Structures are given as C-alpha cells and as structure tokens.
Amino acid sequence: MRVLTKIFAIGTMAFALAGAACKGGAPGDPRAEAKERYDSACGKCHGRDGRGGVPSAEGLAPPRNFADATFQASRTDAQLRDAVVNGKGQMPPFGKLFDEPQLTEIVAHIRSFNPKK
Numbered sequence: 001m002r003v004l005t006k007i008f009a010i011g012t013m014a015f016a017l018a019g020a021a022c023k024g025g026a027p028g029d030p031r032a033e034a035k036e037r038y039d040s041a042c043g044k045c046h047g048r049d050g051r052g053g054v055p056s057a058e059g060l061a062p063p064r065n066f067a068d069a070t071f072q073a074s075r076t077d078a079q080l081r082d083a084v085v086n087g088k089g090q091m092p093p094f095g096k097l098f099d100e101p102q103l104t105e106i107v108a109h110i111r112s113f114n115p116k117k
C-alpha cells in the first residue's frame with residue numbers, strides 16, 4: 001500500500017510538470033518559439049508586427065509587409081518557405097537556421113499577420 005501511494009505521488013508530480021511545460025508561452029510551445037525566432041531573426045527587417053521596413057539601399061526591394069492581405073494572397077506556403085530557406089534579393093537565406101517543423105511554424109507565424117485571416 002505504501003509503495004502504491006509513492007507511485008501515485010510520483011505520477012501526479014510528473015503529470016503536473018508536463019502540464020506546466022504545455023502552457024502557452026512557456027518554453028516548448030512551438031508557436032511561442034516561432035514568434036521568438038521570428039522576432040530575433042526576422043523582426044529587424046520585417047518588423048515584429050510584420051509590417052515590413054525600409055529598403056537597405058535606394059532602388060532595392062523593401063522587406064515584405066506581411067500585414068498586407070494582397071501580399072499574403074499572392075504567395076503559397078511553399079513560396080514563403082522557399083524565400084526563408086534560400087533567401088530572396090536582399091534577404092539572406094535561413095535554411096541552416098531552422099529545421100522542418102520550425103520552418104512550418106515560421107510560415108504559420110508569417111500567416112498570422114494576415115489581416116484577412
């Protein structure tokens with residue numbers, strides 16, 4: 001009986017810990033992690049709010065405005081992913097920085113800026 005109580009206590013603790021790790025915003029949450037990655041790697045050019053920025057030099061394409069519904073409608077997920085992996089114009093490639101699941105989450109994060117969503 002004693003042993004059973006102990007096992008039960010350990011089980012309850014493990015459950016509580018797992019629950020804490022799954023809470024929104026906590027480390028281990030893929031959506032929150034994607035936002036953090038975006039903010040640090042992409043935000044300086046595209047803005048943390050996704051609204052784009054100024055071109056790095058006159059005559060060059062500005063970083064895309066992800067809050068523009070027309071832009072969002074003009075690209076497939078595969079095209080967004082491709083731009084992140086291989087870079088585009090003035091944008092450096094990020095293919096080595098993210099693995100497959102992370103790329104999927106980054107694309108989902110770009111989509112979350114779409115005002116028509």
Ligand code: HEC
Pocket residue numbers: 038041042043044045046061062063064075079080081083084088089090091092094106110
């Ligand atoms: C050094 C500034 C810079 C950084 C950092 C940057 N980008 Fe960009 N990004 C640009 C520019 C400039 C363009 C426009 C490229 C063009 O069309 O010539 C662009 C375009 C894009 C596009 C659209 C491509 C298309 O189809 O037109 C996506 C998607 C994108 N960036 C995602 C990201 C993500 C995600 C990150 C972070 C992992 C990131 N960018 C980091 C400058 C940047």
